[in-house]
Amino acid sequence: MNKSSKKIKYYSFSLLLLILILYATFIYKLQEENELALATEVEKNSAERGSTFKPFDHSFEKGLKNLKKELIFDKMFQNILKPTKLEPFHFEMKGLFEPSDITLTTMITVDRFDILLNCMTIFDGLFSVALHIAEDSDLSENLEKLKIFISKNREFIETRLDIHLVVDKFPRQLNYLRNVARFFSRTDLILPLDVDFMINKSFIKHVKSNDFIFGKLLNGEAVFIIPAFEYHGVHINTTYESFPQEKKDVIKLFKEEKLMIFHGTDNKGHTSTNYTMWMNTTDPYRIEPNSFSYEPYAIFNKNTVPWSDERFIGYGGNKAAWWYEIYLAGLEFWVVPNDFLIHQYHKYDDSVRLKERHRNVKLFWNFLPEICNRYRVRLLEHKNEHIDLMGCRPGNNSRF
Ligand SMILES: *[C@@H]1O[C@H](CO)[C@@H](O)[C@H](O)[C@H]1NC(C)=O
Ligand SMILES: *[C@@H]1O[C@H](CO)[C@@H](O)[C@H](O)[C@H]1NC(C)=O
Ligand SMILES: *[C@@H]1O[C@H](CO)[C@@H](O)[C@H](O)[C@H]1NC(C)=O
Numbered sequence: 001m002n003k004s005s006k007k008i009k010y011y012s013f014s015l016l017l018l019i020l021i022l023y024a025t026f027i028y029k030l031q032e033e034n035e036l037a038l039a040t041e042v043e044k045n046s047a048e049r050g051s052t053f054k055p056f057d058h059s060f061e062k063g064l065k066n067l068k069k070e071l072i073f074d075k076m077f078q079n080i081l082k083p084t085k086l087e088p089f090h091f092e093m094k095g096l097f098e099p100s101d102i103t104l105t106t107m108i109t110v111d112r113f114d115i116l117l118n119c120m121t122i123f124d125g126l127f128s129v130a131l132h133i134a135e136d137s138d139l140s141e142n143l144e145k146l147k148i149f150i151s152k153n154r155e156f157i158e159t160r161l162d163i164h165l166v167v168d169k170f171p172r173q174l175n176y177l178r179n180v181a182r183f184f185s186r187t188d189l190i191l192p193l194d195v196d197f198m199i200n201k202s203f204i205k206h207v208k209s210n211d212f213i214f215g216k217l218l219n220g221e222a223v224f225i226i227p228a229f230e231y232h233g234v235h236i237n238t239t240y241e242s243f244p245q246e247k248k249d250v251i252k253l254f255k256e257e258k259l260m261i262f263h264g265t266d267n268k269g270h271t272s273t274n275y276t277m278w279m280n281t282t283d284p285y286r287i288e289p290n291s292f293s294y295e296p297y298a299i300f301n302k303n304t305v306p307w308s309d310e311r312f313i314g315y316g317g318n319k320a321a322w323w324y325e326i327y328l329a330g331l332e333f334w335v336v337p338n339d340f341l342i343h344q345y346h347k348y349d350d351s352v353r354l355k356e357r358h359r360n361v362k363l364f365w366n367f368l369p370e371i372c373n374r375y376r377v378r379l380l381e382h383k384n385e386h387i388d389l390m391g392c393r394p395g396n397n398s399r400f
């Protein structure tokens, strides 16, 4: 091959390469311009329609809409026993509300409508209620009971109550029901509570008028615990007036040994609240749980507190497991200074409770190290802060 033909090859190759590069740049520019034009078009369209939807939001919502809701629920409540039928907003409230309102979230069965109604006369916020109906019961008869309850009390309940229906053959998937009531509550601030607790009629006012408490709740950094009491023996009268309404009356009844710490003084479920401190303070105070059995009642922001682990089914451990995770997740635990809860008397089916508790003990002891491991990164990062590693050391129960 001579020199000049080598040169020609070299030049034509370079020329080809140049053309290719130019072409690629051109295509790229064209595409960029197209995208820009499309985005401008979408924006112009939205502006004309007076809509503030951004293209991304739009496709996200459309995407969700295309999914069957059963599929979404199936993933949302991944760890529960199935099959289960969930119908959110089976009964839907009509009233107006403020985003800063407070919702009491709870779960009931069809034999508890009276107690729910009583609770609604006392707590004047919103209600998000998971109603469980056993699948093998007479479903139509139970739905009829619900219908009667609604029609008899419509005026009183329809501005504040949402009922979410859960139908399955598992009587106590308590953490599932808890999560359902919480998920579908309309406000950020929620108070998960059993309907058979007495709470002060002014509770919401107390919370909202205290800037420190309300501020911490709105930004989601703390839970505010309400000390819970119960009567020694039986207190059958369920009227609001038959319960003490002032803190000083509670302290008096406590000293007279008529009232006691909910679930007893030797039980670690509530003592971390420090009742001595509560009786002696007019300000909110911060506490550290001293037991992994701690399971207080508290108001919090539903966006920052971990969900209740749905593998706990039946009595025993379900709430304690949840509260242990809340603790590990780094939420601050505070106690409200002037409010209190008093449990109304009701009979428990002890045989069922014992059996289920026995079953859940094993789950609970496996859950503790598991959850510690899950939060380990967080705990190591924050080891100089309020949360320490002691309670999470495998095989070391000394802290708790
Ligand atoms: C319940 O307590 C209220 C208020 O103390 C009282 O008026 C009412 O008579 C009591 N009801 C019963 C059945 O004892
Ligand atoms: C509880 O509510 C009543 C009104 O029902 C009010 O008079 C009382 O002061 C409240 N108690 C506390 C401790 O705020
Ligand atoms: C409870 O509070 C009192 C102060 O009222 C304090 O002396 C005591 O150490 C506290 N208990 C715990 C377990 O923190």
Ligand SMILES: *[C@@H]1O[C@H](CO)[C@@H](O)[C@H](O)[C@H]1NC(C)=O
Pocket (backbone or CB within 6 Å): 276, 277, 280
């Ligand atoms: C109650 O508070 C007072 C004043 O702060 C304090 O002197 C007293 O020791 C406290 N009592 C208890 C039992 O904590």
Ligand SMILES: *[C@@H]1O[C@H](CO)[C@@H](O)[C@H](O)[C@H]1NC(C)=O
Pocket (backbone or CB within 6 Å): 390, 393, 395, 396, 397, 398, 399
């Ligand atoms: C458990 O923790 C305590 C500190 O609270 C420590 O002194 C002890 O050595 C630990 N035990 C084990 C087995 O890790």
